[in-house]
């Protein structure tokens with residue numbers, strides 16, 4: 001082994017990638033595993049919790065604002081446009097009844113799950129349009145890599161998972177009473193049930209336990225670059241090839257997590273969303 005190979009070998013052991021050497025003088029506000037972030041913006045969400053946050057490919061951040069007013073609980077879809085820091089209400093949705101938002105894998109189709117059907121976003125008019133029967137009442141809505149739509153609906157208080165085929169709902173019998181669900185780009189399903197994170201792998205017919213998580217009714221699972229993140233009070237993460245769920249020590253309870261196409265991060269906590277800029281390019285030297 002020559003010296004060059006030894007250096008590569010040592011840096012693989014330390015960092016997992018042969019060409020990234022850490023910049024010792026690099027400070028950052030937040031470190032998750034080997035990723036460094038600095039807080040860059042704060043979006044005010046008022047007296048409410050942000051959940052279900054998703055970036056589209058233009059850098060607009062969609063999320064659900066979940067709060068309480070005189071009428072009880074409300075859920076409204078909001079967007080922080082790419083050139084703004086102020087959340088705006090998304091137009092044309094049933095008031096207070098928008099429970100879920102999702103972005104397809106091209107990051108250019110945005111759908112909203114409401115108490116009166118599924119709506120799609122129109123970028124030209126910045127309005128939304130009903131695209132399903134109003135009888136479909138998703139609590140959660142998400143798309144797999146092939147663009148199939150999945151919803152959860154609560155029947156007699158038990159949350160059920162369905163695949164939508166036109167107006168038809170196909171029930172996933174093995175997955176019920178779920179709290180949060182997300183699907184990765186290989187069609188593995190991650191979900192929280194009874195304070196545990198499970199995965200239903202694309203080649204298996206039964207879910208397997210990933211680890212214990214706290215869950216208090218609001219949270220989000222997000223998969224980015226082969227890492228599964230869970231924002232559910234605590235921020236948890238696990239690489240798809242790893243066996244133990246890890247967690248990050250944060251001051252606030254987190255309820256939302258989203259990554260944009262440049263691996264910048266948005267973390268939602270009561271009253272705000274903090275945008276974190278990815279600082280890996282400054283915190284690692286790229287060796288050639």
Ligand SMILES: *[C@@H]1O[C@H](CO)[C@@H](O)[C@H](O)[C@H]1NC(C)=O
Nearest residue numbers: 023025026027281282283285
């Ligand atoms: C290392 O980090 C420091 C502090 O953030 C920064 O000023 C410097 O440019 C970085 N060095 C390289 C080579 O990126």
Ligand SMILES: *[C@@H]1O[C@H](CO)[C@@H](O)[C@H](O)[C@H]1NC(C)=O
Nearest residue numbers: 026027028029038279282283
């Ligand atoms: C991140 O922010 C801290 C201040 O909070 C600063 O000292 C540090 O240089 C920043 N790091 C980078 C890579 O910009």
Ligand SMILES: *[C@@H]1O[C@H](CO)[C@@H](O)[C@H](O)[C@H]1NC(C)=O
Nearest residue numbers: 058060081082083084085123
């Ligand atoms: C932000 O971008 C939108 C279009 O994407 C434009 O209509 C609006 O004027 C822009 N706002 C500002 C403050 O630049």
Ligand SMILES: *[C@@H]1O[C@H](CO)[C@@H](O)[C@H](O)[C@H]1NC(C)=O
Nearest residue numbers: 186188201202203204205240
């Ligand atoms: C499922 O795929 C994983 C790799 O992603 C593999 O390790 C495992 O053996 C496969 N299981 C079955 C039952 O094919």
Ligand SMILES: *[C@@H]1O[C@H](CO)[C@@H](O)[C@H](O)[C@H]1NC(C)=O
Nearest residue numbers: 194195196210211212213245
């Ligand atoms: C997960 O929680 C169960 C109790 O529900 C406990 O028995 C188990 O040891 C916990 N596992 C880990 C890895 O903490």
Ligand SMILES: *[C@@H]1O[C@H](CO)[C@@H](O)[C@H](O)[C@H]1NC(C)=O
Nearest residue numbers: 016017225226239240241242
């Ligand atoms: C993770 O495992 C898969 C197969 O199980 C493999 O193809 C992939 O290279 C692994 N990724 C890392 C980063 O180790």
Ligand SMILES: *[C@@H]1O[C@H](CO)[C@@H](O)[C@H](O)[C@H]1NC(C)=O
Nearest residue numbers: 216233234251252253254270
């Ligand atoms: C986080 O949530 C738990 C349980 O809901 C609560 O006991 C704790 O005080 C919260 N922590 C903060 C910092 O708000």
